Each structure stands twice: as C-alpha cells, then as structure tokens.
Amino acid sequence: MKNRRLLSLTLFLSAITPTILLSQSLKMKSVRIWDSEKANFSGFVDLEVGQGKILSIKPAVPKPNPEFLLPGFCDASVTLSANGQGGKTNLSELSKVFLGFLSAGFSHVESVGDPNLNSLQPLVLKSKWNAPILTQSQKPHLYSELEVGEGSNYHSGLKGNFDPKRNSHTPIFLKEKENRGFSQTELFAKRKELESNRKLAIAYTFADKTSWEDALDTGFSVIFHPMPEGTNLYRTQKRDFLWAPLFGILYLQELKRNPTLGKEEEILWGTLSPYFGKVWKGNLGWEEPSENESLTPFSVYASAFRSERETHSNLLFASGAGHWGLFPGQAAVVEVRLWENLLQESANLGESQESESKGFWDSLFGKRTDKILPTHRDVDSLPAVRRRLIQTLTEKTCQYVGADHGGRIKLGGPAHFSILTENPLKRPSGIFPIESMVLGGKLVYTSKPTKEGTAK
Numbered sequence: 001m002k003n004r005r006l007l008s009l010t011l012f013l014s015a016i017t018p019t020i021l022l023s024q025s026l027k028m029k030s031v032r033i034w035d036s037e038k039a040n041f042s043g044f045v046d047l048e049v050g051q052g053k054i055l056s057i058k059p060a061v062p063k064p065n066p067e068f069l070l071p072g073f074c075d076a077s078v079t080l081s082a083n084g085q086g087g088k089t090n091l092s093e094l095s096k097v098f099l100g101f102l103s104a105g106f107s108h109v110e111s112v113g114d115p116n117l118n119s120l121q122p123l124v125l126k127s128k129w130n131a132p133i134l135t136q137s138q139k140p141h142l143y144s145e146l147e148v149g150e151g152s153n154y155h156s157g158l159k160g161n162f163d164p165k166r167n168s169h170t171p172i173f174l175k176e177k178e179n180r181g182f183s184q185t186e187l188f189a190k191r192k193e194l195e196s197n198r199k200l201a202i203a204y205t206f207a208d209k210t211s212w213e214d215a216l217d218t219g220f221s222v223i224f225h226p227m228p229e230g231t232n233l234y235r236t237q238k239r240d241f242l243w244a245p246l247f248g249i250l251y252l253q254e255l256k257r258n259p260t261l262g263k264e265e266e267i268l269w270g271t272l273s274p275y276f277g278k279v280w281k282g283n284l285g286w287e288e289p290s291e292n293e294s295l296t297p298f299s300v301y302a303s304a305f306r307s308e309r310e311t312h313s314n315l316l317f318a319s320g321a322g323h324w325g326l327f328p329g330q331a332a333v334v335e336v337r338l339w340e341n342l343l344q345e346s347a348n349l350g351e352s353q354e355s356e357s358k359g360f361w362d363s364l365f366g367k368r369t370d371k372i373l374p375t376h377r378d379v380d381s382l383p384a385v386r387r388r389l390i391q392t393l394t395e396k397t398c399q400y401v402g403a404d405h406g407g408r409i410k411l412g413g414p415a416h417f418s419i420l421t422e423n424p425l426k427r428p429s430g431i432f433p434i435e436s437m438v439l440g441g442k443l444v445y446t447s448k449p450t451k452e453g454t455a456k
Contacts, residue, residue: 025049032069034068039388043062049415067420074106075108075319077318085283094129098132100329101328104273107132107439108135110136113153116165140173143157158186175206175211191218202222204224208228212231222244245335246320248335249326263286272433273333273432316392395408416440418437435447
C-alpha cells in the first residue's frame with residue numbers, strides 16, 4: 001500500500017537522548033522475553049546486556065516465578081508543556097514527568113504541539129535526569145480562522161516552514177469552526193505535497209464526523225481521535241490508515257461530570273500506576289464543569305469502535321498525556337484499560353459480569369461490555385486482547401515514531417525493556433504496573449530503591 005510504504009520511508013529520529021546512558025552490565029537468568037514475531041513470551045532464556053545493547057540471548061533452564069521482559073513502549077502523542085491539571089508544566093516538574101513515562105515502561109514518546117524541545121537536551125544532561133527518548137512532530141497546522149496563540153507552536157493555515165530538527169510527522173488539526181475549515185481540495189494537495197517531500201500528514205479530527213470523513217476521503221494514512229457514530233468507511237479505507245483513538249481524553253471529560261466515580265477511578269489509577277499514586281493522586285479537582293457544553297456520550301464512541309472490527313488491526317498507541325486528568329504513565333493505564341474492555345469479546349463474559357454493568361457504566365460502554373474495573377478473572381479472550389495491545393504499544397507504534405529498537409528485544413539491538421514479576425497476559429492488574437525499566441542498558445526506574453541510587 002502506497003501510504004504504508006510512505007510511512008516507513010518518512011521516519012527520521014530526532015531524539016533527545018536519555019540522561020547519561022552509562023551502560024551497566026546486566027545478566028538476567030531464566031527470564032522470558034517478548035517475542036514480537038509470535039506475539040507471545042519466549043521460553044526461558046539467559047539475557048546479557050553490555051554497552052547499551054543486548055549482547056546475548058541463550059536458552060536457559062526453567063525456574064518457578066520467572067521475570068517477564070517487555071520491549072520499551074512507545075507513545076505517539078503527548079504534550080509535555082501541560083501538566084494534566086489544566087496548567088502548564090514548570091521546570092521543577094520535568095524530572096517527575098520523565099519518570100512518569102519510565103515508570104510505565106515507555107522508552108520513546110513523541111511530543112505534539114509543544115514549544116521547541118531542542119533546549120531540553122542540554123538541560124536533561126546537565127540535571128542528570130533519567131528520561132525517555134523524545135521525538136517531536138512538526139508544528140501542527142490550524143485553520144487560519146483559529147488563533148495560533150503566543151509562542152507560535154502552531155502554523156496558521158497549511159503553509160509553514162519545515163523544521164529539520166524535528167521528525168517528518170506533520171499534524172493537521174481538522175476540527176471545524178463555525179462550519180469553516182480546510183476544503184478537501186486543500187487537504188488532498190497538502191498531503192500530496194508532504195508525500196513528495198517524504199513527509200507524513202497526520203490528521204487530528206477531534207472526534208468530529210466531518211473531519212473524519214475529510215481525512216479518509218483525501219487519503220490520510222494516520223488519524224488521531226475517536227471515530228464518531230455513522231462515519232462512512234469503505235472496505236479499502238479500513239485497511240489503509242493507522243488509528244490512534246485517544247479515548248482517554250473523552251473518557252476523562254465524562255468522568256469529570258461524575259465526580260464520585262472519578263474519585264473512585266483515581267484511587268484505582270494509583271494502584272495500577274504506583275508512581276501516579278505517589279506523585280499526582282489527589283491533585284485533581286473533580287468539581288462538575290460549569291459550562292453547559294453538550295458532550296457526546298462516551299458510549300457512542302465505544303459503540304463505533306466495537307462495530308469497526310477491521311480497524312482494530314491498524315491501531316496506533318497515543319496516550320494524550322498532558323490533557324486534563326491524564327498524567328505521564330497514568331494516561332497510558334487509562335487508555336489501555338479502555339481498549340482492553342472494548343476489544344474483549346463480550347460473548348465470552350459471564351452473565352454475572354454483565355449483570356454488574358449497570359447505570360453509569362452502561363452509559364459509558366453500552367450493555368454488552370464489562371465495566372472499566374480491574375479484570376478479576378481471565379476469560380478466554382483476555383490473553384489474545386493483551387497480545388494485540390502489547391504489539392501495538394511496541395512494534396507498531398515504535399516503528400511509527402522511529403524508535404531505534406523497533407519495539408523489539410533482539411540480539412544486538414538497544415537494551416530498552418521493562419521488567420515484570422508476573423505474566424502480564426494473565427495477571428489481574430494487566431500490562432501495568434512494571435517492576436523496573438532499563439533504557440540503553442541503564443536501570444532508569446525501579447519501584448524499589450537501589451544501592452547505587454541509579455533509579456527512583
């Protein structure tokens with residue numbers, strides 16, 4: 001497919017290197033590592049790390065209670081300059097932001113809509129912070145009718161200079177304003193122009209039906225934001241685009257209108273994301289919004305997602321960290337749990353589970369799905385769903401952002417991986433939380449203190 005081939009051609013890594021990656025020599029005995037080709041964990045292996053790379057992977061003798069290694073996750077859309085509480089990230093918060101991503105197993109994240117991040121590199125090095133590898137998209141394009149605001153983080157209209165220090169991804173914000181916006185002719189011409197210069201046009205639709213259809217009709221190969229009800233998809237279109245739903249943004253908007261349930265969820269996030277529980281839990285204001293804005297119920301987007309099964313093979317992961325209520329790491333927990341519940345085959349759920357899904361949870365997900373609470377038992381479909389989630393978080397999204405490890409743990413490749421003490425395909429808490437994170441062969445995060453003090 002032409003657009004998919006273009007995707008592989010247009011990835012240039014504009015990375016801010018993680019802090020002082022002084023490689024450590026690591027030898028891990030009888031562990032199980034994620035095999036991307038099989039979408040499952042390998043048998044028992046001994047793994048050796050040195051000089052920031054995987055030096056050897058050898059068959060090993062099985063042992064009880066092994067550790068499980070996942071490739072470093074990748075996040076395709078975050079906003080570092082926003083702090084998740086409706087304000088801006090200040091300098092003193094940056095190290096916490098970076099550790100938030102590492103605490104959830106993210107080795108690479110892509111910034112969209114932030115000020116120029118080039119100045120962060122010397123700051124990260126000077127401050128000796130542990131940080132994920134950061135890439136940054138080109139400045140997003142807005143309608144000329146929309147104000148770009150101070151700081152010029154956006155382009156007005158479809159004209160704008162290309163920054164060679166950023167990657168090739170070029171976001172175009174399509175949400176209409178008073179029935180005005182980019183015409184399909186303009187969008188088609190801009191996409192073709194970008195492709196001819198080996199760049200990639202990314203459509204941000206803000207869950208607007210017209211914008212979704214404009215993006216599809218003009219051949220965008222990557223689309224962000226949920227699909228509205230009734231969006232027309234041709235069979236070929238379902239195979240031709242990558243989709244990052246960013247459900248967490250709309251989910252939090254709905255929770256904000258139900259403060260009691262929002263507070264319950266916040267407690268649960270602190271369990272599934274211990275770093276969030278330590279640093280940010282309790283900092284959210286759950287007062288109901290004063291504006292009378294009419295919001296589309298989340299159940300509408302959930303229903304559209306379930307009905308378009310062919311699109312589930314083309315998912316791209318983006319947490320939306322930086323939007324209200326979504327913090328580094330915790331935002332991924334929210335998004336993954338939404339996906340897991342929506343992807344899981346409702347036919348495999350027991351009637352007792354279905355009977356628990358009442359009232360508010362029905363309004364979020366519809367009557368056929370389980371509520372967004374921890375999965376207390378593993379139904380037959382759960383491991384298959386989690387395999388798909390891990391593949392999306394690793395291989396698919398990491399290739400999109402141009403990550404150096406390609407979302408894999410492989411001989412000779414960079415040593416970017418998280419360590420878990422239970423099989424994430426089966427455990428009740430799911431893919432999160434992780435025990436430790438290794439980036440470039442260096443221990444950059446652990447839930448337990450270390451003698452060397454190399455992780456927090």
